[in-house]
Amino acid sequence: LQLNSFWQLHNTYIITQTRTGLCMIDQHLAHKRIIFEKAMNATEEALPSTQQLLFAQTLELSASDFTLLKELHPIVQRMGFSVQLMSGNTAMINGVPADIDIGNEQEVLVSMLHQYQELGQKINLEARDRLAIAFASRAAIPRGRKLNYEEMEALVDQLFACEQPYLDPLKKPTIVYLSLDEIQSRFR
Numbered sequence: 197l198q199l200n201s202f203w204q205l206h207n208t209y210i211i212t213q214t215r216t217g218l219c220m221i222d223q224h225l226a227h228k229r230i231i232f233e234k235a236m237n238a239t240e241e242a243l244p245s246t247q248q249l250l251f252a253q254t255l256e257l258s259a260s261d262f263t264l265l266k267e268l269h270p271i272v273q274r275m276g277f278s279v280q281l282m283s284g285n286t287a288m289i290n291g292v293p294a295d296i297d298i299g300n301e302q303e304v305l306v307s308m309l310h311q312y313q314e315l316g317q318k319i320n321l322e323a324r325d326r327l328a329i330a331f332a333s334r335a336a337i338p339r340g341r342k343l344n345y346e347e348m349e350a351l352v353d354q355l356f357a358c359e360q361p362y363l364d365p366l367k368k369p370t371i372v373y374l375s376l377d378e379i380q381s382r383f384r
Contacts, residue, residue, distance in 0.1 A: 202348040208339040210348045217375040223348075224339045225364040226306070226355045231295050233358050234333035234364040235275050238293070239324055240363050244276040246291040247298070253289040254282075264309050270326050277305065295335045308334050319366075329365045 203211045210221040238244040257265060262285035265272065272279055276293030284314045311330035315321070321329070337343070345350070355361045355370065364370055 202345060204343055204348060207342045208342075210343070212352070214373070217373060218379065220372045220374070221352065221355065222368075222370055222372075223337050223341070223343065223351060225336075225352075225368055226351055227336040228332045228362075228364045229301075229358055229361065229370055230327045230351070230354045232328050234295065234358075235293070235326070235328040235331050238276055239271060239274040239328070241274075244274055245294050246276045246278050247303065248278070249289065249293050249298065251312065253302055255287045255289060255305065257285045257306070258288060260284055261285070261306060261309050264273050264303075264313065268309075268323060268327055271324050272305075274328070275331060279305070293331075293335075294322070304331075304334050310371060325365075332365060351364040 201212060204223075205211050205220070205221075208223060210218050210223055211225075212221075249343070262281075265287060266281055270282060271301065276291070277289070278291030280288040280290065282288055289305065290299050292298070292304070294302050307329070308330045311333055312326050315326045315329060319326075337351070362369060362371055
């Protein structure tokens with residue numbers, strides 16, 4: 197794929213010219229694929245990359261969220277979260293995966309648990325896959341975020357370094373390609 201320039205359409209799609217047409221990339225779905233693969237790979241590594249928090253965060257969870265976190269704790273730890281289970285329904289967050297913006301780690305962890313449960317009702321996947329999808333969905337660049345040129349270039353490079361760059365973890369297309377013939381046919 198010959199990529200030379202990137203444009204952002206409606207702060208949602210990255211557009212680039214190829215030798216034979218036009219390539220449109222959904223920035224949210226593409227980033228979801230990248231983070232999903234990173235999370236899956238992290239669970240297989242001996243030491244996941246964790247960014248330590250300056251101050252540990254205490255998190256009060258509902259009984260059901262705490263039970264779920266307890267059940268998923270080994271996978272959560274392998275993904276790069278440093279979480280201690282305390283007494284009651286309390287957890288202490290000491291570190292988070294590098295893909296999380298510092299400041300909303302509590303929200304990310306809780307919404308990841310909720311997304312994990314929602315996915316369980318829709319699709320039948322292993323816990324690790326479901327958790328990686330839930331994490332990727334929560335941590336991915338949202339649609340509507342303006343990206344600068346370097347961010348677009350990095351996202352595209354990382355996407356094409358993925359094992360499955362053309363689909364997000366839930367099999368939605370990340371890339372749509374329009375050939376010059378298709379484009380020309382619209383002007384006839």
